[in-house]
Amino acid sequence: MPRLLSTALSLRRDPRLLRIPPYVSAFCIAIGVVWLLLLPLDDYSRRTYVSENALLPGQVHTYFGGSEQHIFRAFRHEVDLLADKNNYEVNDKLESILTGFGVKVGRQNYTYHSAGQIYTGENVYGILQAPRGDATEAIVLVAAWKSIDEQLNRNGIALVLTLARYFKRWSLWSKDIILLLPPDSTTGTQAWVDAYHDAHDFKHIAPLPLKSGALQGAIAIDYPHEQRYHELHIIYDGTNGQLPNLDLINSIVNIAGGQMGIETTVQQMTGHTDSYQDRLQTMLRGMLYQGLGYPTGPHSSFIPYHVDAITLQPTGEGWHDEMAMGRVVEGSFRSLNNLLEHLHQSFFFYLLMQKNRFVSIGTYLPSAMLLAANFTIMAIFLWVKSGQPTAKDVGTGKQQSDGLERKGDAAPSSWSPLTVERNLLSPLTFVAICHSISAIPLFLFNHLGINTLPLAFLIFSVTSTVLPAIFSFAAASLQKPTPQYFQLTKSFSLLILGVSLATLSTLNFSLAFLVGLLASPLTFIRPTDSAATRWFFAALLILTSPPIVILSTAWTSGVTLTEVLKAASLGWNVWGMYTPIIIWCMWWPAWLIGMTNTLSPISNI
């Protein structure tokens, strides 16, 4: 045992050991990616199950149908008559219909400013008081006047009105039912939910005149689809990649599939064959939406307040009609009505492979953690290396230690590791400068007007490419950069990146994974003498730079740059989306430092 220990300890000094970390880093990245690709396999994903016993999905008879269809048609005619009216006229009519049923109606004005544009409107909402309840709990039924695709949510509005009238007749509600009819699917719900929790901007958003109790769940109907539909598309991504409780999705899948015979689908995967490719594609789409952190529907605004919410969107051509949709909503509300406690049993962190297959956080988290660990390992390695003498230093060091040994007969040269003093000031200053200037793009892209945004972005992209050259020139002219300087700047930058990504992966796994993957070349770049290698590194880094990634993503998905920037600004100003912070304040500085290091001429003292 002591022999083994001493062998191990002596191995520590072995210079060969210091060659390992870069390979470990590369290995971590490879494992992280392979891990993710394994997840869709049967051995790693699980079938979903309803965890909360109180939900009892699909256990009740639903009676919505019959003559309710006549009323539905009448309300749809009313909606058609209002199609060309403005927001206030629409709300007047909706209010008069709702008060007719004995529903208490409130209205709320709001104004948002983003990218130089004004988003204003008036929400109308009704509270159907639980017949024997006290205003302690509520569930929300949302139908925005404009659907997610900016169409008139004709069937959705009519269905909510018909359901309100139908629900009023039942005495079994233990929770208030709030019927929220915002003018659009994006800003309206956010203003309403913020105001409900008193987290709104008092200057631009009016408080709510009527309130009920704690919100227990929300279901939004996005139903502009005109023909009979084939399946229900469940949209569940919330702002900043937060997800609703899996039990809610499971219940809907159960009610729609088991009771109504309606197919359900997630992430627009029509015709899911349950093959590996389809599962992987569903998962990657989910990760992309989660990573963007952009709200995907009217339900998204609820999730940050710990209100579980989803949007139901009928799609495809089939034989199901509006009444079937109404029965799905009725069944879901009956389930939510059963809840004794806030939804807390099932998963909040999951990746869906299919409507009934998922992986939970314990299984998928290691892949993002491994990516983050790759940076940390490299940072530690560089820190250790920066403290060791270079080949030249070792020569002088040996002489010194020989001298010492001769003098005092104490320190043997065989074990005493020589350390070089680390010059911390300039690397730290450089890293701090890079991180502090990252506030500039963050501020610019969230405060500029829509007309100047694309231009500003292009100028910024060019600047961001040129900036490293300037930095490396400035650094070279101020002080001869040593290899230690490069090691330390890279070490600090990777350390920050690794720690932030590891933290982020528990909050928004997908964003952490995507940023980690795109930033992974940063681990391997280094100042080099060879011009070819240097240009190769530079090209690789420019390809994976944040502005180029944003541009190429916009180009491949067929969205104009203006729309991307407008949406990002809206996300920041309305929904409090933190993706810009991750991109500009975490990824971009790391990239900047990496690029500067690549372009810097290496000094051979």
Added chain:
Amino acid sequence: MRSLLSFLPLLIPSALVSATEYHEQLNLRPLPLSALLASFNFRANTSIADFEAQNFRLFPRSLGQILQYAGTRELHLRFTLGRWDAESWGTRPWDGTKEGGTGVELWAWLDAETDEEADEKWLTLTNALSGLFCASLNFIDGTRTIRPVVSFQPEGDHPNTTLANTRLLHGVLPHEVVCTENLTPFLKMLPCKGKAGIASLLDGHKLFDASFQSMAIDVRPICPSEGECVLQLEQTVDMVLDVDRSKRPHDNPIPRPPPGHDLICDTTKPYHQPDDACYPIDHLRGQDWTLSQIFGRTMKGTCPLTDDEVPPVCVHLPPTRDLFASQGAHEIRYPNNDSLRCYHIEQDKEFTLVLTKSEFPSEGGEAAPLGIVKPETPVLYADRSFTGHGQEHGGVQAILTNPGDDSVEFVYMESLPWFMRIYLHTLSARISASSPNTNSSADLIKEIYYRPALDRARGTQLELLLSIPPRCTVFLTYDFERSILRYTEYPPDANRGFDVAAAVITTLEPKAMNIRTTSLLLYLPTPDFSMPYNVIIFTSTTVALAFGGIYNIIVRRMVGANEVPRTAMKDKVAAFIQKLKGKKTAVAAAAAGGKASIEPVSGTAEAK
């Protein structure tokens, strides 16, 4: 129009208050949109002398003995479910004096010299009533009991000498669900036990299907100007029935969509087509019902013990509406109140009422809808809700609106659980900007009675004396902190939240009445014992462990044993062995020496 409370004494001349007397009355009042308020009132008097001699006749013995044993001078017990919709239904029945907050509410004046004695008697009283009414009243412990200062005044006539030696205690259970097991003992206390008279209409199915229902029991001593003092037991049931819901047959209560031809449609709509599109206008239809339909059973004559002078059934309807009573009933109309009609009933005959459809549908507009008496506007609207979000801090906001032309003075009382720690310095009352006279808000709160909470011992008691100018809305807000409970203190359904009792508002000017807000559901920071939480904990632990190890390796310098200079090591080992030899026996030293030859080596290595 007068409220219910104001006309009742009109019907009963005070001279008729005799030592032993019983009467009962049912008041029906149709409200907007298929709602119908039914107020049952049962009142029994017994002389104090009889009561003290334990000579019970109309007064239930079970309750009487409890009151005597616990030294109770005056008792008020409320079982309430649902909420009163003041905006559509107007003033509360009995001006709100006979209703409680959601759940069970109890307050009583107890004979006690000291607070400790009062607590002891209170414990006796709550436990005994808990058994009598099948309610969890025994859970009204010290943390749920308060001693109101200004909100409650005794209703009965107490001599000043006795009043000085009584204590008022008030307890409330907001989470108690009122149900049939509370109705049965309530009915048992009546002289006719729900077998005859208006009590025969009280059916658990209908009562607990009502949109709002409140059962009240009041015991108070009454001393008329002449004659002896009596102890009065008043039992009240107020319920707001949904006529459409109540009319559904007992064996088919599911509100299935009606056949298409039964729908009431707006035929003026251009798209109207039978069996295709129908814009519903059934809410404009008005009410039509029979007594047996809405209560699910017929009224079986009158209670033989009841006072014949008091008509057992009264209905509030505009004089133009047709209402038919069954044969043998005798209708009375009152000249000073034309919207009231009452019925005298023969003792053994079944009685029913038939309200036919209004003949003038939807012509009167909003003001006089559907042939009902327009509900009176209440003196004050109150609405209370939580503000803020998150698990640490929160706020309470009460919106109090005075719709009238007189300023309203009232006491606002909160009884809050100890784990909701309020910050009294954040208490503020401001007049809403939209109100006509927005003078300074400083003088809105006139007096504050505040008794701070003690952790796990008693809750917060807050009484505010406020005055609201005419036609103003006042926002009363305060902030609080959510405390973290010990993990054993969480109930099994911890994620449901904790109920906070309704605030009690007692108006003093322009007239005395009570209003209760809805109760609230308070989320406390709850430990999550579920799997994702464990995953996060394990991940964090792993990260922490990994960090510790990595940090250790980076910072500490370790060398192997063979790398340590030999001479120094040899000396130390030799010295150590010498030391051991000196202290222990030769055998022990030899054994220890074998081990020690390794340990000191690593020890020195660590030290370097």
